[in-house]
Amino acid sequence: MPDSAYHYVRHRWWGEVDVSRLVQRFSVDYEVDYRSPPVDESRMSIQSFSLEELRVRADTLMAFLSPYRAVLSQRERAPFTPRDMDLRRRVFEIYPHERPTPLPFVTNTEPPFEVEGGDAARAGPRELKS
Numbered sequence: 001m002p003d004s005a006y007h008y009v010r011h012r013w014w015g016e017v018d019v020s021r022l023v024q025r026f027s028v029d030y031e032v033d034y035r036s037p038p039v040d041e042s043r044m045s046i047q048s049f050s051l052e053e054l055r056v057r058a059d060t061l062m063a064f065l066s067p068y069r070a071v072l073s074q075r076e077r078a079p080f081t082p083r084d085m086d087l088r089r090r091v092f093e094i095y096p097h098e099r100p101t102p103l104p105f106v107t108n109t110e111p112p113f114e115v116e117g118g119d120a121a122r123a124g125p126r127e128l129k130s
Helices: 019-027 082-094
Strands: 007-011 031-035 053-057 062-065 069-073
Touching (some): 019 082, 069 082
Antiparallel strands (some): 053 062
């Protein structure tokens, strides 16, 4: 199993996600925190709406969800539990792409991970193709 903690970014290309609706969708099964961007009157941001995000926690896996991007990560490397795998699957459904744009300029490959009770580290299955 690799030494570094799991960190993977997923994207949505068309149609933003309503972050407030995700609270309802995930709060039944996971711990959910709503995080607003810090307010700074001296800063101007064209995409300030996209700074809102949720933090959704399973057992060892966290997901930071914003209107167009999801960041899946672990604080410390650990095998994914069934709840972690379910969170990962649900995030992949909402954020189906591994690149930030349809143009093939950036590649982002999911790092290997281990599933609790599994034999060896492996790259996660690609449920959804980008």
